[in-house]
Amino acid sequence: MHGLNFDVAHLLAGSLVLVSFLQLYQDRLYALINVFAVHALMLALSVAWQAHVQDAPHLYVTAAIALGFKAIVIPVALHRIIVRLGIHREIEKVVGVGPAMLLGMGLVALSMVVMLRVTAEAEPLAREDLAFALSVVLLGLLMMVTRRNAVSQVVGFMSLENGLVLAATGARGMPLVVEISVAFSILIAFIVIGIFLFRIRERFDTVDVGALDIRRGERQ
C-alpha cells in the first residue's frame, strides 16, 4: 500500500501539522485567521484524498464542508468581526515563540510515540493519519491554553476540530462522519455568532471595561 495513495495522504496530513505549527506563533489576528484558512484548505484536500482512496463518496461532502464553511465563510466572518470589535490591530503575546514551539514539538513527539505504538497492527495509512490527527488535536489544545483572545481561542478550537475530522476520515468506513462534521459546523457557527453578539473579546471577559473586575471565580 506504500504507493502514491499513501504518499499523498501522508503529505497532506503532514502539512496539516505543519500549518498547526504556523498558527502557534502568529501574533496578529489577521495573520492567524489567514493561516487557519490554509489549515482548513489542507484538511479539505486531505479529506478529499481519503474519499478518493477509500472510494467513499460521502466523504466528499465532509471535504466540501471543510472547504466552503471553514476555509471561506468562517475566515471572512472572523475578519469582519475583529474589525467591528476593533481588535484587528492587536498583538497578543502569552507564551513566547520558543517555548510554544518546543511544547508543540513535545506534543507531536508524544502523539507519535503513543499512536504509532498502540496501532501497530492497523494498516499504515490509518495509523499515520491517526498519529497526525492527534498531533493536530494537541496543538489546537496548546493554542487554546496559550491564548487569551477569544477569537484566537476559537481558531484554536477549530484547528483542534480539524484534527478530529482528519481522524474520523482516516478511520476507514467510519459511519456518521458527515453527520459529525455537520454537528461540529453548527457548534462553530454558534461560537462565532456568540462572539459577535456578545462582543466577547478576552477569554472570559467582554469589552465592557466597567464590568471587568466583577468576578474572578467568585462574586464579592
Added chain:
Amino acid sequence: MTVDAATAVLIIPALSAALLAVLPGYRLTARLNVVAALATFAISLTLFVSRPSAGPYLHVDDLNNVFIVLTTFVGLTTSGFSASYIGHELDIGRLTPRFLRFYHAMYQVLMFAMNLALMANNIGVMWVAIEIATLTTVLMVGIYRTHEALEAAWKYFILGSVGIALALFGTILVYMAARPAVGEGLDAMVWTTLIAHAREFDPALLNVAFVFLLLGYGTKVGLAPLHAWLPDAHAEGPTPISAVLSGLLLNVALYALLRFKILLAANPHAVAPGPLMVTMGLISLVFASFMLYRRRDIKRMFAYSSIEHMGIIAFAFGMGGPLANFAGLLHMTMHSLTKSAIFFAVGHVAQVKGTQRIADMGGLTETNPVLGWGLVAGVVAIAGLPPLGIFMSEFLVVTSTFARAPWLALVLVAGILLGVAALLLRLNGIAFGEPRGAAAPAKASYVPMFAHLALVLLAGVYMPPILVSWFQNVAKLLG
C-alpha cells in the same frame, strides 16, 4: 410505522419543543411543558414492563432503563418547579416573554437530548446527543444576558467543547479498535455489537481511547481538574437549569463513561479503568470539600457540592465490584433527587431574598418556615445524615472501601466529613438565627421539592426489594 415506547420518549419532547417555540403566553406554555414532561415520564415507565428490541441506534437495557425513568421523573418535577419559578422571573422582568418561549423550547430539547444519549445504542449517536445537550444548556445558562451569565456561558461553552472534542477522539479510537473484529461500517459503533466482541479488540487502542473518553466526558461530569465551568454555569443560569444540570446532565455524562468502562472491563487485556476513576473521584471529592468553605454564593456552593458527590460516585464505580457499583448507582439516584430538591428550594430562597449571597440570608426558618425547613431537610439529606437515602449509599461506599482499601477509605471519609461540616456551617447561617435580608412570602410550589425529599427518605428507611434486586442486577453488569 408503529411507534414503540423508546421512540415515543424521544418524539414527545422533540414535538413539544417545536410547539413551545411558537406558542405564546406564559400560563399555556408552562403548563404544556409540564404536560409534555408528564407524558414522557408516563411512557418511560412502560419501559419497565416491555422493552423494544435493540436496533442499530436505540436500545433499552437494565442499565439505562433506571436512568431514563429517573431523567424523565426529574424532568417532570423540574418542569413543575420551573413553572412557578419562571412566573416570578417574568414578574420582576428578568425574563421577557420572547425569551420564555425560547426557554421552554430549549427545556424540551434538553430532555430529548438526554433521553437520546441514554438510549443510544450507537456511540456516535450518544456523542451527538451529549453535544446537543451541552449546546442547549449553554444557551440556557446565558439566557439572562447579564455580564456574569454570558461569561459563565462562554466558559462552559469553551470547556464543554474541548471536552466533547476529546470524547469524539476517544470514540473514533474505539471504532478503530473494533473495526478489525467487527468489520467496517455501522456495526463497529453499535454498542450491543461492541460489547459482544470486546474480547477481540486491540487492548492498547482501547486503553488510549478510554483516557480520551475519561477526560472528555469527565469534563462534562465535572470531575476535578476539569470542573472549572460547573460552578459558574450553575450560579448564573436559571435555577431550574441548575437543578437539571446537577441532577441529570452530570449523570448522563457519567453514564456515557460507564458504558465505556464496561467495554474495557469486558476485554481481559485492557488496562483496568478503575484506578483512573478512583483517582479523579477522590481528587474531586477532597478539592470540592475544601472549596465549599469559602463560598459566598448559595448556588455556587451547591454546585461545588455536586462536584463532591460526582467525585464520590466516580470513586464508587472506579472501585467496582457488586457492592461498590450498587452503592454508586444508589448514590447517583439519591444525589439526583436530593440535589434537584435543594435547587428547587434555593431558587425560591433566592427569589424571596432577591440575592444569591449567603451573607444576605438568615433566619429562613422564621421568615419562610416551609421553604426554610425544606432547605434544611435537603441539606441534611445531601450531607448524608441518617435516615435519608444518601446516608445509605455513602455508608455502603465507605464500608465496601474499608474492606478492600482502608487507606483510600480514610481519604474518602475525610473528604466526606469536610464537606458535611462546611454545608452544616453554612446551613446554620442561612436557616437559623436572626432573620436577615428581605422576607417576602414565597410564591412557590412546594410539591416537587417535597416529592423528591419524600422519595429520598423512603429510600433511606425502606428500599423495596424489587428495586434492590434491580440495582443488584445492574451492578453486576457494571463489572
